[in-house]
Amino acid sequence: MFIYILSRIGQAVPVILTVTFIAFAMFAYVGDPVTIMLGQDYTEEQRQALIEALGLDQPFFVQYARFVANAVRGEFGLSYRLGRPVLSLIAERLPATLELSLVAAALALLVGVPMGVFTGLYRESWLSRAFLVFSLVGVSLPTFLIGILLILVFAVILGWLPSFGRGEVVVFGWWSTGLLTASGLKALILPSITLGLFQMTLIMRLVRAEMLEVLRTDYIKFARARGLSNRAVHFGHALKNTLVPVITITGLQLGAIVAFAIVTETVFQWPGMGLLFIQSVGYADIPVMSAYLMLIALMFVSINLIVDLLYYAVDPRLRVDRGRLGRTGV
Amino acid sequence: MGAAQPKGVHMSVLRSLSRALVAAAFGLALAAPVEARTLRWSASGDPNTLDPHSQNLGTVTMILGQVYEALIHRGQNLRLEPGLATAWRTVEPTRWRFELRRGVKFHDGADFTADDVVFSIGRARQPTSNYGIYVNTIDRVEKVDDFTVDIVTKAPDPILPNKIATVFMMDQGWAERNSATRPQNTRDREEMHTVRNTNGTGPFRMQTREPDVRTVLVRNQAWWGWANPAHNSNLTEILYRPISSDATRIAALLSGEVDFVLDPPPQDIARLRGNNAVRVVEGPEVRTIFFVMDVDRAELLYSDVKGRNPFKDIRVRRALYHAIDINAIQRVVMRGLSVPTGTLFPPQVNGHAVEEDVRLPHDPAAARRLLAEAGYPNGFEVTLDCPNNRYINDEQVCQAVVAMWARIGVRARLNAMPLQTYFPKIQRRDSSLYMMGWGVPTLDALYSFQGLIASRDSPVGGGASSWNFGGYSNAEVDRLVGMMVSETDQAKRNAAIRQALRLYREDVPQIPLHHQVIPWAVRSNVQITHMANNQPDMRWTRID
Numbered sequence: 001m002f003i004y005i006l007s008r009i010g011q012a013v014p015v016i017l018t019v020t021f022i023a024f025a026m027f028a029y030v031g032d033p034v035t036i037m038l039g040q041d042y043t044e045e046q047r048q049a050l051i052e053a054l055g056l057d058q059p060f061f062v063q064y065a066r067f068v069a070n071a072v073r074g075e076f077g078l079s080y081r082l083g084r085p086v087l088s089l090i091a092e093r094l095p096a097t098l099e100l101s102l103v104a105a106a107l108a109l110l111v112g113v114p115m116g117v118f119t120g121l122y123r124e125s126w127l128s129r130a131f132l133v134f135s136l137v138g139v140s141l142p143t144f145l146i147g148i149l150l151i152l153v154f155a156v157i158l159g160w161l162p163s164f165g166r167g168e169v170v171v172f173g174w175w176s177t178g179l180l181t182a183s184g185l186k187a188l189i190l191p192s193i194t195l196g197l198f199q200m201t202l203i204m205r206l207v208r209a210e211m212l213e214v215l216r217t218d219y220i221k222f223a224r225a226r227g228l229s230n231r232a233v234h235f236g237h238a239l240k241n242t243l244v245p246v247i248t249i250t251g252l253q254l255g256a257i258v259a260f261a262i263v264t265e266t267v268f269q270w271p272g273m274g275l276l277f278i279q280s281v282g283y284a285d286i287p288v289m290s291a292y293l294m295l296i297a298l299m300f301v302s303i304n305l306i307v308d309l310l311y312y313a314v315d316p317r318l319r320v321d322r323g324r325l326g327r328t329g330v
Numbered sequence: 331m332g333a334a335q336p337k338g339v340h341m342s343v344l345r346s347l348s349r350a351l352v353a354a355a356f357g358l359a360l361a362a363p364v365e366a367r368t369l370r371w372s373a374s375g376d377p378n379t380l381d382p383h384s385q386n387l388g389t390v391t392m393i394l395g396q397v398y399e400a401l402i403h404r405g406q407n408l409r410l411e412p413g414l415a416t417a418w419r420t421v422e423p424t425r426w427r428f429e430l431r432r433g434v435k436f437h438d439g440a441d442f443t444a445d446d447v448v449f450s451i452g453r454a455r456q457p458t459s460n461y462g463i464y465v466n467t468i469d470r471v472e473k474v475d476d477f478t479v480d481i482v483t484k485a486p487d488p489i490l491p492n493k494i495a496t497v498f499m500m501d502q503g504w505a506e507r508n509s510a511t512r513p514q515n516t517r518d519r520e521e522m523h524t525v526r527n528t529n530g531t532g533p534f535r536m537q538t539r540e541p542d543v544r545t546v547l548v549r550n551q552a553w554w555g556w557a558n559p560a561h562n563s564n565l566t567e568i569l570y571r572p573i574s575s576d577a578t579r580i581a582a583l584l585s586g587e588v589d590f591v592l593d594p595p596p597q598d599i600a601r602l603r604g605n606n607a608v609r610v611v612e613g614p615e616v617r618t619i620f621f622v623m624d625v626d627r628a629e630l631l632y633s634d635v636k637g638r639n640p641f642k643d644i645r646v647r648r649a650l651y652h653a654i655d656i657n658a659i660q661r662v663v664m665r666g667l668s669v670p671t672g673t674l675f676p677p678q679v680n681g682h683a684v685e686e687d688v689r690l691p692h693d694p695a696a697a698r699r700l701l702a703e704a705g706y707p708n709g710f711e712v713t714l715d716c717p718n719n720r721y722i723n724d725e726q727v728c729q730a731v732v733a734m735w736a737r738i739g740v741r742a743r744l745n746a747m748p749l750q751t752y753f754p755k756i757q758r759r760d761s762s763l764y765m766m767g768w769g770v771p772t773l774d775a776l777y778s779f780q781g782l783i784a785s786r787d788s789p790v791g792g793g794a795s796s797w798n799f800g801g802y803s804n805a806e807v808d809r810l811v812g813m814m815v816s817e818t819d820q821a822k823r824n825a826a827i828r829q830a831l832r833l834y835r836e837d838v839p840q841i842p843l844h845h846q847v848i849p850w851a852v853r854s855n856v857q858i859t860h861m862a863n864n865q866p867d868m869r870w871t872r873i874d
Binding site: 035049081083151163164166266267271279282284 | 378379381384457460462514522525526540542543544571572573575578579581584585586587750751754757
């Protein structure tokens with residue numbers, strides 16, 4: 001077990017290094033931060049001095065090696081755009097993104113699973129058909145369009161919900177939360193629906209397909225033959241057995257939600273990491289971009305690792321197989 | 331409250347009084363409360379920094395301009411007005427004397443004195459400042475007494491006051507206590523105090539600063555300028571929140587979540603005009619859009635003409651100019667938000683001459699004839715570089731012009747790109763034909779001539795900092811620019827500008843298009859004065 005974790009962590013390091021390397025290689029094409037920082041009027045000496053100060057005159061590999069060496073020590077430098085330490089910028093934005101992502105994921109689960117069960121059980125009902133059409137919308141409409149439509153309806157026409165921002169936040173130490181104020185909760189509704197809609201429809205369709213599959217199996221027929229109530233059959237037996245793939249997908253999708261938050265955050269001016277990233281791209285703010293990409297890579301790798309470990313813990317067959325393989329020396 | 335209070339305060343006093351009377355009728359002894367009026371303001375970008383001498387960007391100065399003040403202010407028509415200096419004059423050709431306003435206090439209570447002026451201008455002259463253009467003619471700043479300062483220039487500088495009007499004054503003691511005696515610098519490892527903190531003398535002071543989220547300014551009731559009835563703002567608070575998505579920004583305005591949007595997208599203007607809750611306030615911007623041709627290289631980098639450079643021939647330059655139907659661009663592409671021009675800068679700029687602001691007429695036949703005379707009867711091919719997120723409808727304007735040039739046989743390949751890659755490209759002079767927009771912060775002709783038209787290698791051309799990437803060079807123009815630099819006789823100087831503008835019109839170093847018109851959008855209860863420098867001034871902004 002311990003060896004297994006170690007080997008997985010060993011695999012994660014090159015993944016992160018590769019991601020940051022590719023990101024770094026791309027920065028050459030995002031624009032020249034120096035001209036942007038200097039503005040309209042500057043002298044050649046000022047330009048040279050700035051290039052040297054930023055280390056941009058060094059060869060690519062030297063720049064990259066320096067970045068990695070600093071990153072290992074948790075030192076990401078100062079943002080070109082804001083003149084503030086990158087790490088504290090990201091730490092400020094992290095709570096907003098995580099809160100939005102977790103609420104969106106929870107929403108996707110809490111609405112998606114019941115809808116999936118319902119459409120699986122009552123395939124012919126008009127409500128099921130409505131859910132399926134709705135899910136098609138969720139899958140096919142791009143996120144920014146959903147966001148704009150929601151703003152149009154609920155902020156501009158009805159005036160019920162705010163169109164942007166995070167509302168009032170309460171700060172605990174370095175964590176800021178919008179979950180404790182009325183305006184914070186209201187501000188969370190539209191962005192979390194926008195962000196979670198795709199996952200919600202994905203989960204719904206997954207649960208529906210699994211339910212249809214499971215309901216055909218022999219043990220469901222036996223359960224019915226034993227005279228168990230519909231409720232016990234559907235939720236006690238059928239749903240339980242559909243949840244294994246759902247949990248896997250949800251876990252993996254959590255990373256995607258955090259990464260896709262870029263679009264949602266831009267539409268709703270949500271002060272999270274995604275918005276920070278987009279603004280940094282506009283300014284060729286390399287320190288922030290590289291730190292963000294590194295963080296996202298780290299997050300994906302950790303989520304993958306956790307999911308793998310969950311498999312290991314949940315699925316007895318995996319352990320048995322590995323044990324047997326070990327003994328036979330294959 | 332003094333006798334000379336602005337009108338707004340009178341009104342709110344009256345309102346408060348009537349309220350107090352009502353309260354008294356109920357037997358309550360109430361102090362008259364000041365009515366809270368918050369202007370909720372939004373634009374796409376947030377200030378990168380609050381350091382007054384670091385980044386010379388509109389998004390920075392539009393916020394700092396409410397908090398900090400310069401020695402000289404700009405009024406509603408952008409004319410120079412007394413600010414922290416009550417008077418200024420030249421005592422010698424190279425020595426400007428400024429009389430400082432007495433009794434002015436910084437927001438932290440410190441007194442404003444001559445030492446602060448010497449310190450602030452010195453700070454703006456540090457190499458880490460982006461304000462070099464405004465102070466680079468200064469040799470030294472001398473304190474005469476506590477309320478008199480002399481600025482000594484290296485050579486006579488007739489437009490020093492225009493430039494000093496953009497240099498904010500900060501408190502020397504405050505800067506020293508917070509180790510911020512030089513502008514914020516990216517090579518620092520630590521964040522500088524001035525990045526998020528301010529201490530100005532202006533009508534509003536910073537209360538909360540959350541970068542990219544919100545900036546809250548509150549009224550500085552002690553500001554000296556409230557005594558002037560022209561400063562009739564009734565705002566008690568300004569809440570600035572950036573919204574980068576165009577659609578969301580407009581949605582927030584329509585839903586009443588913000589009162590003022592500085593940069594509504596042009597495609598939404600017609601819709602906003604049709605909405606009663608919202609008003610569009612538009613006015614000219616001091617920014618001119620034009621095309622620049624490489625007239626320097628022996629052979630163009632991006633053209634099928636080999637062995638010679640067609641743009642060196644004035645007939646070709648005129649042909650491209652004749653081909654442009656500027657009225658169609660104004661009507662269709664700009665939807666009215668432009669003022670077509672034939673000159674280098676708009677009328678707000680000192681030196682503008684109406685008789686030189688004449689375009690070559692739209693005349694495709696003449697254009698084809700000129701091309702044939704120049705030896706290109708079948709036209710030629712060239713790449714047009716164009717930004718796609720810098721100026722209003724920049725890429726669309728280029729598309730329209732490409733089609734117009736096609737009609738005279740010039741096959742322009744459009745290469746549009748975001749400003750982050752566009753400006754480095756043209757600054758490397760890696761272009762044969764490109765679009766540019768030029769604002770004139772000093773509101774004087776010299777800024778445009780020096781930056782765009784003077785020869786790069788001439789003493790007045792600015793060398794490496796020149797934006798004359800087309801490489802235009804005309805000895806006569808250089809001589810006239812030299813006069814603009816140092817001629818202190820305003821009449822002679824203006825004659826030199828006029829002469830240079832005539833050469834600009836005749837020699838076609840660039841193809842001018844239009845001055846931009848910028849719309850602002852406000853809720854209908856907001857009274858705001860449009861400013862041609864695109865810097866809203868809250869001193870005379872009201873909410874009713």
